[in-house]
Amino acid sequence: MTLKGKTAVVTGSNSGIGLGIVKALAAAGADVVLNSFTDRDEDHALAESIAKEHGVTARYIAADMSKGDDCRALVAKAGACDILVNNAGIQHVAPIDEFPVDKWNAIIAINLSSAFHTTAVALPMMRKAGWGRVVNISSAHGLTASPFKSAYIAAKHGIVGLSKTTALETAGQGITCNAICPGYVLTPLVEAQIPDQMKTHNMGREEVIKKVMLERQPSREFATVEQLGGTTVFLCSDAAAQITGTTISVDGGWTAM
Numbered sequence: 001m002t003l004k005g006k007t008a009v010v011t012g013s014n015s016g017i018g019l020g021i022v023k024a025l026a027a028a029g030a031d032v033v034l035n036s037f038t039d040r041d042e043d044h045a046l047a048e049s050i051a052k053e054h055g056v057t058a059r060y061i062a063a064d065m066s067k068g069d070d071c072r073a074l075v076a077k078a079g080a081c082d083i084l085v086n087n088a089g090i091q092h093v094a095p096i097d098e099f100p101v102d103k104w105n106a107i108i109a110i111n112l113s114s115a116f117h118t119t120a121v122a123l124p125m126m127r128k129a130g131w132g133r134v135v136n137i138s139s140a141h142g143l144t145a146s147p148f149k150s151a152y153i154a155a156k157h158g159i160v161g162l163s164k165t166t167a168l169e170t171a172g173q174g175i176t177c178n179a180i181c182p183g184y185v186l187t188p189l190v191e192a193q194i195p196d197q198m199k200t201h202n203m204g205r206e207e208v209i210k211k212v213m214l215e216r217q218p219s220r221e222f223a224t225v226e227q228l229g230g231t232t233v234f235l236c237s238d239a240a241a242q243i244t245g246t247t248i249s250v251d252g253g254w255t256a257m
């Protein structure tokens with residue numbers, strides 16, 4: 001599988017799942033554009049290290065995915081966008097009647113509206129090239145709900161709907177759009193929560209992972225960023241050319257229950 005000659009833009013990719021996806025796409029030969037809202041030396045150094053490791057072009061472009069103009073500018077500055085991965089996301093947990101309005105607005109902007117803006121700029125580029133892949137990172141929470149995560153769940157269900165509409169508007173044009181729905185993924189952020197959870201529940205690492213954190217994930221195993229990267233590369237392959245407008249769950253059986 002080679003993605004040589006393709007340019008991939010991955011939003012929110014200086015850590016976690018986004019970074020895992022960037023690495024997998026670069027390993028498959030794609031030139032990559034990394035993004036987050038920060039503009040630190042280490043962000044640019046990360047892109048340089050990926051370029052060196054995989055022999056591809058890797059750039060870091062700072063853009064705040066809570067701002068529509070920044071989202072559009074990211075894709076425009078990339079100059080080419082054969083593969084667009086809308087991954088940037090944040091979370092806030094509170095009951096609906098206490099949910100801070102600014103948090104609601106930020107989650108809808110970053111987790112949902114950003115994908116509308118980036119896709120709007122990317123599709124004309126993809127149509128011109130006669131080939132394109134849009135991969136939206138939704139969640140098991142794009143298909144099911146939990147209490148206290150109203151904004152996140154609304155946004156993640158929303159991105160599944162946006163993926164379907166994007167697929168219909170691009171069908172037969174060499175372009176596909178799908179949503180990946182991960183369950184619990186072991187990212188640095190999740191890893192950092194383990195010691196606190198161990199203390200709170202007075203349990204060892206394995207027990208807290210299996211009984212508390214992965215309570216809803218029947219495999220009782222985290223998905224990994226490498227698996228999310230592999231799923232994204234698959235969606236970019238010829239084998240996936242007729243897979244469009246659908247969701248792929250990477251959730252250890254969560255949504256089977």
Ligand code: NAD
Nearest residue numbers: 012013014015016017036037064065087088089139184185
């Ligand atoms: P993470 O916090 O490690 O990564 C989020 C990325 O988004 C970071 O690179 C961060 O810098 C970036 N980001 C945040 N706000 C931004 C903004 N305003 N502008 C640009 N970039 C911004 O978290 P993650 O777990 O890797 O999450 C990545 C995606 O996967 C999110 O959409 C998340 O909802 C989804 N997801 C995660 C899990 C999980 O268990 N970790 C499960 C399902 C879905």
